[in-house]
Amino acid sequence: MSWHESYDFVIIGSGGGAVSAALAVKEAGKSALIIEKQARFGGSTAYSGGVLWIPNNYCLGRRDTPEKAALYLDSLLGDVGPASSPARRRAFIKRGTEMIDFLRRHGMKFKHAHWPDYYSDEAGGLAEGRSLISPMFDVNRLGGWRDRLARFDAWPDVPIAVQEFRALGLAKRTWKGRFTALRVGMRMAFKKATGKLLRGSGNAIQGRLLEIALRERVPILLSTPAQDLITEGDRVTGVLAEHDGKQIRIEARLGVLINAGGFSRNKEMRDLYQPKPIDPGWTLANPGDTGEMIRAGMQLGAAVDLMNEAWWLPASMKPDGSFGGLHVPSDAGKPHVIIVDSNGNRIGNEANAYMEFGQKMFAAHAVPAWAIIESRHRRNYPWGSTRPGNTPEDWIESGYMKRAETIEELARLCGIDAAGLRATVDRFNEFARVGRDDDFKRGYSAYNRYNGDSSHRPNACLGTIEKPPYYAVALYPSDVGTAGGLLTDEYARVLRQDGSAITNLYATGNSTASVMGRHYPGAGASIGASFTFGYIAALHACGSNR
Numbered sequence: 001m002s003w004h005e006s007y008d009f010v011i012i013g014s015g016g017g018a019v020s021a022a023l024a025v026k027e028a029g030k031s032a033l034i035i036e037k038q039a040r041f042g043g044s045t046a047y048s049g050g051v052l053w054i055p056n057n058y059c060l061g062r063r064d065t066p067e068k069a070a071l072y073l074d075s076l077l078g079d080v081g082p083a084s085s086p087a088r089r090r091a092f093i094k095r096g097t098e099m100i101d102f103l104r105r106h107g108m109k110f111k112h113a114h115w116p117d118y119y120s121d122e123a124g125g126l127a128e129g130r131s132l133i134s135p136m137f138d139v140n141r142l143g144g145w146r147d148r149l150a151r152f153d154a155w156p157d158v159p160i161a162v163q164e165f166r167a168l169g170l171a172k173r174t175w176k177g178r179f180t181a182l183r184v185g186m187r188m189a190f191k192k193a194t195g196k197l198l199r200g201s202g203n204a205i206q207g208r209l210l211e212i213a214l215r216e217r218v219p220i221l222l223s224t225p226a227q228d229l230i231t232e233g234d235r236v237t238g239v240l241a242e243h244d245g246k247q248i249r250i251e252a253r254l255g256v257l258i259n260a261g262g263f264s265r266n267k268e269m270r271d272l273y274q275p276k277p278i279d280p281g282w283t284l285a286n287p288g289d290t291g292e293m294i295r296a297g298m299q300l301g302a303a304v305d306l307m308n309e310a311w312w313l314p315a316s317m318k319p320d321g322s323f324g325g326l327h328v329p330s331d332a333g334k335p336h337v338i339i340v341d342s343n344g345n346r347i348g349n350e351a352n353a354y355m356e357f358g359q360k361m362f363a364a365h366a367v368p369a370w371a372i373i374e375s376r377h378r379r380n381y382p383w384g385s386t387r388p389g390n391t392p393e394d395w396i397e398s399g400y401m402k403r404a405e406t407i408e409e410l411a412r413l414c415g416i417d418a419a420g421l422r423a424t425v426d427r428f429n430e431f432a433r434v435g436r437d438d439d440f441k442r443g444y445s446a447y448n449r450y451n452g453d454s455s456h457r458p459n460a461c462l463g464t465i466e467k468p469p470y471y472a473v474a475l476y477p478s479d480v481g482t483a484g485g486l487l488t489d490e491y492a493r494v495l496r497q498d499g500s501a502i503t504n505l506y507a508t509g510n511s512t513a514s515v516m517g518r519h520y521p522g523a524g525a526s527i528g529a530s531f532t533f534g535y536i537a538a539l540h541a542c543g544s545n546r
């Protein structure tokens with residue numbers, strides 16, 4: 001075989017694990033190349049809130065241990081098969097801690113997000129959470145690469161960290177909310193005065209990592225789609241890619257890492273594998289999330305698992321097809337709102353984890369489901385990305401948001417069973433008055449309360465629905481990526497159906513069946529796992545973790 005380029009390790013896709021893998025390969029004295037099919041670096045990771053869920057990380061000190069984290073994952077995830085085997089969970093916990101320290105040694109900056117684990121009351125759960133973020137990053141530092149960093153263009157270009165949105169949402173209710181608004185305002189003024197292009201969230205992690213990768217001379221080829229994997233016998237030896245309009249063969253002496261995301265935007269795969277109804281237009285994943293590398297692995301005999309899962313995140317859609325916002329649990333966890341099916345029955349705990357709520361919508365055949373919102377919610381809180389208390393009249397005029405003076409009239413406007421909705425609202429109001437949700441325990445866990453309104457009594461998440469006007473918005477099981485894919489082991493090696501590893505083929509992130517199984521343990525569970533298994537793959541390929 002003749003090669004156009006030759007490296008020890010080739011990484012397909014510039015997702016979360018790409019730079020952690022490339023730096024680990026370099027540290028072992030070997031060479032690594034990252035190829036990215038889009039013209040911009042960073043994938044959905046750069047679009048994201050930029051949160052990583054990493055157990056036992058340096059910010060937690062004695063508050064966490066590997067045993068405590070394992071207890072949490074084991075009790076929460078249960079037995080979901082080999083994607084989340086005990087060995088993979090333990091590898092994630094052990095190497096995740098190590099990977100963060102490794103990246104910090106290379107100049108990466110993290111800080112604790114103080115975001116409760118999503119099942120904070122579960123055995124081993126932490127009320128202070130295991131989530132990390134990266135502080136604001138001035139993307140001007142990337143020089144000529146500045147405009148080649150991917151970003152979610154629908155997000156306003158405001159220097160704000162993802163967890164500050166929550167406090168901002170309470171700007172009309174709490175001092176913390178007011179101070180956050182002031183802090184973000186001052187940061188915007190600073191940005192303007194200094195010319196710095198400060199960004200938080202996914203741009204803070206992927207921007208900083210890109211800066212480190214460039215400084216450490218990791219070669220990165222953008223606009224270079226991998227088309228296939230090259231094999232000799234039963235081992236992977238390289239990648240067939242397109243670059244500058246030509247096909248090139250890139251040798252990968254020690255291995256290939258697939259870090260090419262999932263298949264959120266592949267209609268055929270979603271129709272084949274996912275619960276119905278499903279629409280690739282409901283996803284927020286980056287446009288490159290098209291699944292061809294999962295398919296390439298399958299052609300080599302790789303097994304796949306959890307293909308019916310996604311990181312569900314219930315959202316509303318405007319009549320023109322654009323996003324109205326993500327609502328569970330940030331908006332729906334606040335007082336004076338519930339989510340119901342067409343019979344008027346509540347679907348679950350509206351302040352709980354979004355992935356679980358999406359699963360419940362499918363199980364209840366509630367696509368769409370309806371958020372039933374009372375006037376005080378609209379007076380005090382945001383809806384999607386609006387400022388607190390803002391309900392634009394064109395939402396009503398366009399039919400995006402329904403408005404009525406009675407619950408029965410609102411039900412009729414939405415096609416919900418009116419008697420069913422009336423009964424549900426009456427029952428919920430009883431719960432709200434005493435602060436006890438006997439049906440779904442809303443407001444009981446630290447995570448629930450984090451999504452509520454701390455100034456509201458007796459339960460931060462429960463408020464009656466009794467003061468007109470009433471509002472309703474249809475919700476869909478949107479997602480921020482798929483969660484099933486190639487089956488991998490504790491070394492990130494891609495496995496065949498019989499459990500044997502395909503030599504020199506590794507995968508991480510949404511290209512794999514997630515180590516998190518069918519749950520989302522905490523903010524950043526998807527990106528944390530992608531970073532960690534990218535790092536693990538590099539260690540294994542370079543011989544330092546076999």
Ligand SMILES: Cc1cc2nc3c(=O)[nH]c(=O)nc-3n(C[C@H](O)[C@H](O)[C@H](O)COP(=O)(O)OP(=O)(O)OC[C@H]3O[C@@H](n4cnc5c(N)ncnc54)[C@H](O)[C@@H]3O)c2cc1C
Pocket residue numbers: 012013014015016017035036037038041042043044045046047048049050051052053152162224225226227259260261262284285286287288289290291292293311480481508509510511523524525526527528530
């Ligand atoms: C708005 C938003 C907010 C989110 N917030 C968070 C959060 O805070 N924390 C969290 O954990 N998760 C979050 N998520 C989900 C998370 O971003 C994704 O699950 C995660 O980033 C996936 O990472 P990855 O490493 O698998 O790949 P990605 O980051 O998606 O990158 C994959 C890359 O591979 C490229 N690629 C695909 N095919 C090829 C090919 N054939 N050749 C070359 N390149 C290819 C793609 O173009 C893409 O750039 C969020 C997602 C969104 C959209």
